[in-house]
Amino acid sequence: MSNSQRDLTLYNAHFVDGLVKAGVESAVISPGSRSTPMALLLAEHPDIDVYVQIDERSAAFFAIGLAKASGKPAALLCTSGTAAANYLPAVAEAKNARIPLIVITSDRPHELREVGAPQSIDQNRLYGAHAKWFSEMALPDADDSMLQYVRKTAAKAVYITKQSPAGPVHLNFPFREPLLPDYDGVFERLEMERFSSIHLSEGTRVLPQSEIEAFAAIVKEKEKGLIVCGEHQSEGFGEAVIKLAEKLGYPILADPLSGLRSGGIHSDLVVDSYDAFLRNQNIKQAAAFDVVLRFGAMPVSKALSQFIRNHSSNVHCVVDGGGGWRDPIGVATHMFAADESTFCCALSSFLNERRETSSWLKNWLQVNETAKMKMKSVDDYEELDEGKLFYEVLKRLPDRSALFVGNSMPIRDLDSFFFTNNRHIRLFANRGANGIDGLVSSALGAAAVTSPMYLVVGDLSFFHDLNGLLAAKQNGIKMTVVVINNNGGGIFSYLPQAAEPKHFERLFGTPADLDFVHAAKLYGAGYQKVIDLASLDQGMAEAEKTDGLFILEVVTDRAKNVAAHRELWEKVSQEMNKLTAGDDFWN
Template sequence: MTAPNRNTLWASIFVDELSRAGLRAVCIAPGSRSTPLTLAFAEHPDITVYSLLDERGAAFFALGLALANESPVALVCTSGTAAANFYPTIVEANYAQVPLLVLTTDRPHELRHSGANQTIDQVKMFGDHVRWFVEVAPPEANPPATTLRSLRSLACRALAATQGLPPGPVHLNFPFRKPLEPTLVPGDVPERLADAPWQRPAGQPFTQFSRGQLLPSNQQTRTLAEAIQNAPRGLILCGPRCPGGDFPQAVTRLAQAAGYPILADALSGVRFGRHTVEAEGLIFGGYETFWRPDTLRVESPELMLRFGAMPISAALNDYLASATGCRIVQISGDGLWQDDLQTTTDFIWADPAAVCAMVTEQLQQATPRPNSTGWLAALQQVERQTWQTFAHLRAESFFEGAILADVVELLPEAALLYVASSLPVRHLDQFARPSSANLRVFANRGASGIDGTIASALGAAAAIGQPLTLVIGDLAFYHDLNSLLALRRCGLKATIVLINNNGGGIFHRLPIAKFDPPFTELFVTPHGLDFAPAASIFGLEYSLAADRDTFRRIFAEAMASASSHLIEVPSDAVFHEQMRREMIRRVTEETVKK
């Protein structure tokens, strides 16, 4: 390896080692101080570079890439407020456990706290939201081999830290002096770099990191199997961020062996997929509608097994808060506590799929217990009734929940669906019926902000290489309009369903809705924006769909098209809330009758 100066050498070694350690993508926002890293990434043949114009959009794009790929993505920016624009993404990545390697560049130490332009304090600027922070040593002239070995070791350690328990963002701050460009500086670089003992042969990483699987003990799984044997009335709750891989199949087989239904969050990875076919009616999705004291007239469960984060469903959270007499077992592969209601009675820190598989095997070998088929059958009947009621309601009225159901039904095989926070993800959770459709569903539910949704979704599309469908509200769309430029810059195809209820529709669910003023002006904040020009600016085809037949036709056409589409659906938030409550009322009425 040759280099014209110390900065180029420093950056080239670091980026080369990242590639050896497995990094395959980087998102770069333009800037001067980051020139050494930018050029090193641009020249590396094994790392895909995504060039995004603004730092906030670049960061959320990287988040989507890493979330969908389940592997680290690097993020590069210049100094000053450029780095501060990464902050919302880093907060989301922290709570959503997304592996991001954040590489900020900085002025050298002598320019800090001196009034130098574009210089802020970047040391530990992201606080406890990162798994690890390192102030990288400034590049040296003619560095010894130990220094270069430490740089390679740092690259391997930092990338491994993004994939730790739990995964998350890591921040490295690189101070660079001028020249930032690959200008020749005599004496800056060792003369015989190729013979230096600071790299491994044949592209091997300098330090190879690997992690074993945290398997449960026989005692843990035997105790859990016995608890299931002694509790005929049981539930399995799969919240957001359940493991991927073989977990959906493993938890489905556990449900069959235990005779327990699975309440599968829309973001769990369990509600949709081939495993639902063998589940034989054990995977539920209608609980936000029926799991309420006035609707559900069955005995309380004796045992609950919880996987993943807390569920989206407000009704289910309310029920969990009241389930003080139920044994609740939380099973976590990363050891993180996911229970803001503080109702967990047992915590098993072990690989969830392995726990499911071992407990299933022990249940299959045990003497069959008297089951509670009547209890399970009653729950299955309410689940069926919920979807029958919804079918009638959506045939009568076109409301926001029906839009999400139509989208899920019309998506092609192996589709990518991203949903915005606030109302769209709640609509998906309440109104999308479990199915065998092979869908990949994502949302930013770490900190549940609405910012950066478009960029995140486009990053996921770039990772998967499939056309994207994004369902988003008007405020989230307005918040991230500039990220639509990534469609053209990155050669992506997207269909964006924009549900426009002219403001913050979710506030109609809250008690503050009864207090107007100031409800409309300060909470709903109606904007009256026309979004058609946005489609024109960024090169999307635009359509307006005000009824169900029109929407289904336009959406199906967009799925078959090679172009990106913006489908705007005007909505009345008050009417939607009325329909949501009507759905609950009808299901309650039908359930009480039976």
């Protein structure tokens, strides 16, 4: 029976070193007994940053944040049993959001499986379809061939997890007792250099020129076109798509997560208030288009989705470097599994120089400016409703900061109030599965890599991942959290059931009556209750000075919030009616 201390030490040391050599720079560890050998070797390696989070669910979302902000795969380690099961929500999110994660679970050796031993569940393919790759690892063994095997498996895991579309891989390691490796100084003792590392590289998907040329011939004929951009992972995409839009004379409808509203990228063709003006009937009818070129994920705006779906377009092309079937509204006519930037450049090369600005484009830009001006009228509001609050927080974000937003309401308010600007602000959200879970942790993981980081979440999301806050304390991470506490599920107030009081509060409103000042105290965070702009200013200033976590809590009212949003959209809509009143507008 193998698994001597030497086996244990060398096998795990080579695996960890293999990860590091392949480009892994961070690992998130949750405490446990079965994972002891791997935990100690991860902690011992000089070139890997180790973070600790007791709650495995939060740990996995923290790793998502690390991977998002660093652009590199993050490793995860936990003990056997339900510990590993706690990773599933983040694994599913990572799969959908294309995040490279290397999930390492420890397991009992084969002779202790499914015989009623404690902390033992069936971990084989535990994440099912949600892991890109699963491998049941061999028992620790210091034979040269096995050390080569484990090093290569580390490299292979990195290779697979990063390949587009990126996604989580799962390695299950059986460990036999005794579990204590001879870890101290092992990476100095070993001659790691005698094990060669493997160069890993991946090409992007490039279409044949003939395909591009044929497609160029189609779009050349279409004046009424739209470019729609969502979250993507294609380098140099901003410049490439702007060049393309200029040649085509199409407006760029840019979701905030597309990176086109900020970050030093600027173009007059970017339309950022479509979610507001596409609620107007006249505009929706007048702005009928012939072609849509869509890049990245589907934008968050429901008004935009409905607008696109309700017009039969001749051409609706979806370009995705990850080859995904990104067509939630079922209108695609062309699916291009092709790197977005390369596609834009290639298509541009088949187009003539910029057309005269068409009335089509002018109208889109005028409508956008008009709507945006109205949206910005929240500037004059006295009361701090959720929209106004979001607007004011955004105004106060320092240049070169990062913002993580929650799902449900915050991402929608971001869409409404994050207008094109010259600051460099990195935006993050978990839009793979859009869950309300794991947001605190994901933001903290990102905050460990990029700073200053701000998180804006609703109270339900904040509650769901309250445990995530512990990571700030345990790993010394600075972050400012703005909690919009409307005491329950704000988004349900926009749904039909809001009109029916029976069961509503109990099942949907779910008021938790939580005052997060106590959460701040529990986790040693600074705290400010925000009731007006003065206290917002004060809180933001204090947060900036605080080393660790700072929480700003804004108590809002769900019903008033819906009313305020609807009122603002109505104002925009009235402006749209004015604009489109003359017969000659947009035809």
